[in-house]
Amino acid sequence: MAARIRRNVWKLDRSDETLAWYGKAVAALIRRPIEDPSSWRYLAAVHGTPQGMATPASARGYWDQCQHQSWFFLPWHRGYLASFEATIAKTVKDLGGPADWALPFWDYSESLSTERNARLLPSAFVERTLGDGSPNPLWSRRARAPGGNFELDDTAVSTGALRFTNFTNSRPGVPSGFGGPETGFNPGGGDNGGIESVPHNRIHVKIGGDSGFMSDPSTAALDPIFWLHHANIDRLWEVWRNQGPQFQDPSDERWLTSVVFQMHDGDGRPITFRCADMLDTTKVLHGYTYEAVPVAQEAELESVEMAMAGGARPEFGGESEGPVVLTGPTTKADVVLVPPSGLEAATAEPRHVYLNLENITGAGIPGDYLVYIDVPDDDQPTASFIGVMTTFGLERASDKSLSHGGSGLSQVFEITELASQLKLSEANVSRLKVTFVREGVAKADADAPAELADYAAVQRKPANVTVGKISLFYD
Numbered sequence: 115m116a117a118r119i120r121r122n123v124w125k126l127d128r129s130d131e132t133l134a135w136y137g138k139a140v141a142a143l144i145r146r147p148i149e150d151p152s153s154w155r156y157l158a159a160v161h162g163t164p165q166g167m168a169t170p171a172s173a174r175g176y177w178d179q180c181q182h183q184s185w186f187f188l189p190w191h192r193g194y195l196a197s198f199e200a201t202i203a204k205t206v207k208d209l210g211g212p213a214d215w216a217l218p219f220w221d222y223s224e225s226l227s228t229e230r231n232a233r234l235l236p237s238a239f240v241e242r243t244l245g246d247g248s249p250n251p252l253w254s255r256r257a258r259a260p261g262g263n264f265e266l267d268d269t270a271v272s273t274g275a276l277r278f279t280n281f282t283n284s285r286p287g288v289p290s291g292f293g294g295p296e297t298g299f300n301p302g303g304g305d306n307g308g309i310e311s312v313p314h315n316r317i318h319v320k321i322g323g324d325s326g327f328m329s330d331p332s333t334a335a336l337d338p339i340f341w342l343h344h345a346n347i348d349r350l351w352e353v354w355r356n357q358g359p360q361f362q363d364p365s366d367e368r369w370l371t372s373v374v375f376q377m378h379d380g381d382g383r384p385i386t387f388r389c390a391d392m393l394d395t396t397k398v399l400h401g402y403t404y405e406a407v408p409v410a411q412e413a414e415l416e417s418v419e420m421a422m423a424g425g426a427r428p429e430f431g432g433e434s435e436g437p438v439v440l441t442g443p444t445t446k447a448d449v450v451l452v453p454p455s456g457l458e459a460a461t462a463e464p465r466h467v468y469l470n471l472e473n474i475t476g477a478g479i480p481g482d483y484l485v486y487i488d489v490p491d492d493d494q495p496t497a498s499f500i501g502v503m504t505t506f507g508l509e510r511a512s513d514k515s516l517s518h519g520g521s522g523l524s525q526v527f528e529i530t531e532l533a534s535q536l537k538l539s540e541a542n543v544s545r546l547k548v549t550f551v552r553e554g555v556a557k558a559d560a561d562a563p564a565e566l567a568d569y570a571a572v573q574r575k576p577a578n579v580t581v582g583k584i585s586l587f588y589d
């Protein structure tokens with residue numbers, strides 16, 4: 115069979131039945147027992163399970179496998195999507211549908227001039243019931259969003275991560291590239307790759323709100339929109355690679371072959387794969403392609419020149435005086451710059467300056483934070499936006515009982531241009547002021563599809579978040 119074609123969900127014809135068949139398959143899978151690898155709940159548990167949920171012996175090594183804050187984020191999720199797509203496609207066929215069903219993708223970052231609905235949840239997912247009054251299998255527990263409008267603003271849908279020319283990075287203190295930091299098999303914690311942070315993490319929390327399934331890795335894949343969101347992230351990997359010869363996947367064997375992932379195929383048979391098996395989408399399980407992989411325009415204008423993996427460790431330029439607890443809508447913190455080995459000692463202007471947020475820990479769903487630094491503007495300091503601190507996966511990353519958890523998330527922003535405006539390399543500047551503005555999370559529906567009511571009953575912990583340290587590095 116020719117490779118399946120994953121299509122843009124907002125570009126499907128009115129007569130197209132892809133989503134109608136998706137709904138029918140979801141309704142079938144959701145009734146299957148959780149021990150069945152082709153059931154809705156088993157497939158979601160492969161990503162993560164809520165705390166306290168027992169893993170049956172037969173599911174050990176299959177559940178709780180999601181790779182986040184890692185260079186395995188993209189390839190693991192690619193295999194996961196293919197396993198899911200194969201299961202849905204087989205069910206669609208068994209129900210009398212087409213043999214070539216493929217997962218659509220939701221391109222929320224598409225220009226509103228070519229698709230004015232791009233930032234709205236596709237309409238088939240919005241209503242609780244279908245025309246005949248029966249429950250809509252594509253509806254789920256989400257932030258309340260009239261008409262499917264989750265207010266995905268520019269900061270949520272930005273594809274700025276495509277400008278990273280490096281896939282990964284192993285140097286502490288500098289950004290982790292497009293795909294994520296070099297790690298071992300990793301269930302979470304540490305620094306997100308550019309594409310994982312935005313739009314991936316942002317979209318999760320915007321859709322899930324304070325207690326919807328999408329806000330937490332342990333319930334996210336219970337929401338049928340999860341898969342269309344991840345199909346788009348997977349597509350953006352193809353867009354990234356398509357930008358030119360300098361956009362290369364890692365060639366290191368530690369990435370390509372050393373870690374083996376296990377899942378099931380569409381017939382429920384165990385399969386294994388490595389990253390090397392995930393590089394050509396037409397050879398991933400049943401094979402697929404995307405109908406739209408444009409060359410990113412902004413990448414042609416300017417790509418982020420990154421300090422390459424393996425280079426010298428950047429110089430330490432200062433840090434906050436202690437942990438910063440983010441309470442209330444706005445929190446300000448100072449980074450104390452270090453003389454004499456600090457920036458002012460540098461003989462020339464530093465090539466890059468990086469602001470690091472380290473050991474971000476907490477619980478619940480606090481939502482994302484907009485981060486600013488004060489820059490002088492006609493002697494009046496103005497807060498200048500440097501990026502978004504995302505919190506998807508915070509509770510997991512802060513959980514000391516998990517094998518890799520406990521030390522929390524981290525995030526790195528390159529602030530080279532602002533640092534030069536700030537004249538950080540001059541001796542009279544001794545402090546950098548950082549401001550965190552809480553974006554807040556929308557209230558989610560209390561209900562959930564009847565078959566998933568158990569998950570909705572789990573109480574979320576009250577939200578709190580602490581940034582362990584803010585530090586500055588330069589090279």
Ligand SMILES: [Cu+2]
Nearest residue numbers: 314318334344
């Ligand atoms: Cu995700």
